[in-house]
Amino acid sequence: MSGALKEKERIVQILLEAFERNKSVNYICCNDGLRYQRIRLLMEYAYDVCKKYGKVYLSDNKNACALILLPAKKTFSFQSIIWDIKLVLKVIGLNHVRKVLRREQEIKKHHPKYPFFYLWFIGVLPSQQGSGNGTSLLQQVLNDARDMGLQVYLETSTLENLPWYKGFNFKIYGELDFGYRFFLLKKS
Template sequence: MIAATKSDRNDIVSMLTEAFADNKSVNYIIADPGDRKQIKALMGYSFDVCEMFGKVFITEDRRGCALLLYPQEKRPTLRGFWLDIKLIFQAVGILNIGKALNRESAIKRLQPGGAMVYLWFIGVSPESQHHGVGSKLMQEIIQMADDQNLPVLLETSVPENIGWYSRFGFKTYAELDLSYTLYFLRR
């Protein structure tokens, strides 16, 4: 995996938009579930936030990517505020602000806090899924986190993914019942 640059943004956002188009957690947060433009806005927001307070990676073959956030480094900035405002108008919607804030608050209460690598999104282009691209990417993320002596945390709304994550040493430590179940994993 290589560090992504601003020139990779469109490719990464498109890849994640395709990979997460039917994801319950993603569709819960946007105003119009399944609206690709809103999903794309959410993925663009996530890219930008991780670029500011984390790391963004793309595989050398450009078939997979990962957005990592270091919550312990996140701080209020004017650009961050602007990104939040754009997210509301482009993806979440004014009427969904309360729902989105309640969800984020519930997630924060369940996360253990402290220094961590938060794996916000890991995605593989649909035509490249089930060919080891995501596994190789995950191994590199884990090695990087181990080198930094940091745990890796993530959430998934896809129960079938829990087995895949467990192969890399992740354990479920909490569940959150929304209109779907959000599983919290840690390694």
């Protein structure tokens, strides 16, 4: 297995374990007998998109990762269309597309019109949470965003994560309701 493929597999595994019970992720993935596989495919999709249109981070000890999207760099391509079709068919499910599209439109209404760093996913293996891996990785992400002169935006449905983000001076600038509380945060 090549180094790039090993990196992708490790990152997908970290995110799968870290987000398996996440309300927002489970809202997107059709909740059926294939939920675990659907979450894996969602994380593969996010990895591919961020590898092409953003940044991918893996901690030195390979226990934490982050996926950053740079929306200003995202352009139309046939590859991205194929990824989106696969996402609809294999992750969301045709019966849930409208619901998920409405959710994504509502979120994007709150994003800035200028270039920004979008922290799509940051995850730590559950067995390693609380050991500083996520903190070190988030600091690296914030340093890169600062060096590029970009604000960092993210969303979370995990109430327990809010104090951690606030410790990095993220501010809640909005809250949405999708049947669960969904917080919009930014750091200037």
